[in-house]
Amino acid sequence: MIEVVQAFDREHIIDLPTDDAAALEAKLTTARARFLDRGGWLPPHRRIDVLRKLAELVGQQREAFATLIAREGGKPYTDALVETDRAIDGIRNAGELLRTRVGVEIPMGLTPASEGRRAWTIPEPIGVVAAISAFNHPLNLIVHQVAPAIATGCPVIVKPATATPLCCLEFVRLLHEAGMPEGWVQTFLPENRDLASAFATDARVAFLSFIGSAAVGWRLRANLAPGTRCALEHGGVAPVIVDRGADLDTIIEPIVKGGYYHAGQVCVSVQRIYVHADIKAEFVERFGQRVAKLRVGNPLRPEVEVGPLIRPEEAARVGQWIDEAIAAGAWLIGGGQLSETTLEPAILVEPPRDSRVSTREVFGPLTCLFGYEAIDEAIAAANALPVSFQASIFTRDLGVALEAAERLDASSVMINDHSAFRTDWMPFAGRRESGQGVGGIPYTAREMTADKLVVFKL
Numbered sequence: 001m002i003e004v005v006q007a008f009d010r011e012h013i014i015d016l017p018t019d020d021a022a023a024l025e026a027k028l029t030t031a032r033a034r035f036l037d038r039g040g041w042l043p044p045h046r047r048i049d050v051l052r053k054l055a056e057l058v059g060q061q062r063e064a065f066a067t068l069i070a071r072e073g074g075k076p077y078t079d080a081l082v083e084t085d086r087a088i089d090g091i092r093n094a095g096e097l098l099r100t101r102v103g104v105e106i107p108m109g110l111t112p113a114s115e116g117r118r119a120w121t122i123p124e125p126i127g128v129v130a131a132i133s134a135f136n137h138p139l140n141l142i143v144h145q146v147a148p149a150i151a152t153g154c155p156v157i158v159k160p161a162t163a164t165p166l167c168c169l170e171f172v173r174l175l176h177e178a179g180m181p182e183g184w185v186q187t188f189l190p191e192n193r194d195l196a197s198a199f200a201t202d203a204r205v206a207f208l209s210f211i212g213s214a215a216v217g218w219r220l221r222a223n224l225a226p227g228t229r230c231a232l233e234h235g236g237v238a239p240v241i242v243d244r245g246a247d248l249d250t251i252i253e254p255i256v257k258g259g260y261y262h263a264g265q266v267c268v269s270v271q272r273i274y275v276h277a278d279i280k281a282e283f284v285e286r287f288g289q290r291v292a293k294l295r296v297g298n299p300l301r302p303e304v305e306v307g308p309l310i311r312p313e314e315a316a317r318v319g320q321w322i323d324e325a326i327a328a329g330a331w332l333i334g335g336g337q338l339s340e341t342t343l344e345p346a347i348l349v350e351p352p353r354d355s356r357v358s359t360r361e362v363f364g365p366l367t368c369l370f371g372y373e374a375i376d377e378a379i380a381a382a383n384a385l386p387v388s389f390q391a392s393i394f395t396r397d398l399g400v401a402l403e404a405a406e407r408l409d410a411s412s413v414m415i416n417d418h419s420a421f422r423t424d425w426m427p428f429a430g431r432r433e434s435g436q437g438v439g440g441i442p443y444t445a446r447e448m449t450a451d452k453l454v455v456f457k458l
Contacts, residue, residue: 007074008308018191030183031128031155032204051095053178070299072164074308087143090424093441094147121451125153127206134211135161136265148445159188231437235267235361236389238419239382243395244276251394258418259367268390274378280371288333308341318364325351383409388431392419
């Protein structure tokens, strides 16, 4: 059994039965059978209809989903409403893809050997999708993994995070209510980690969609069956550069939001802030004042801006990392523990560059501030780690903005916005240790597609 508890106070919600090896075998057999039966593939209009109805059903339960997100995941209710709205839009986005999902003509007759032929590609579903999700966006991440599979026609088995399975289960229930035939979308709650690994690496899986820790993701990738493609979304230690000409009146708020949204439990959360020496003192003062005003507590209360971490051990880990940095000379602003899962937002000024808070993803309500003299120094520091995801720069100098956009080692560079900005239709990807493949609804659909070439000899 899996016990699901409220992230904030660890209050029991429900016990859920788990799947054993026999259940996994049955699910994989069913999914593979759906894919092999080409005559039973769902036509595009059926998939569009299901996704449209699903968006309506999720919309009807908008507040219920937001409450569920806040309870099992600890995201503040106001932000959970935003997540639900994004999920609804993502479902619609997936359905709209089918109107423009086409192959391309491949030119023939360019050589004597290719005369008298016509050639074109046909987009086909890649096969069975195994989706392993994370806790921090328990509804929207499921949408990002399942909705593109539906749009492309892939059977999908989705494993939600153990801490936050309820949104996924309700989402799949509504999916079947919307008309999705049995066997095309299934959930999987493994009874142990070995079974989760067996699921991801089974030879019947054509595509693995993994959102989670780098250690687990890269290990699974190394053990995939031959031919299985994958997309891995890990984390980063997102850098933000504040140029000396940046307008402090306008940039404090977005940086605070980017650093402390969902208590920092976001893979592109603002973590390392590099501030020009000329404005560092003023920035530290104003940033610290704003962070101190963040309302922390029970995520079900609408006024709360920062909720708990997902588990007590995560709160303890973040606290330990902060203590290590202080002992090594960092200056702490704010901080403190309110409960076994809830930390006051903290700022560390000039922690050692080799400390864990400076080099590893904190995934907690903490940002680290560093001063710099020249833009070259800031960019070099931002690029110094083996992780690479989203980065940002705040500046009113066009030349500095363009230079940073080109030189920052990141898959996306935000100019005058925080590093955690995202829309669900834009490409979203980690480089190097931060991941492989491209996320975002249309890009995930593309990853789940296999092009077939047809050559017709006249």
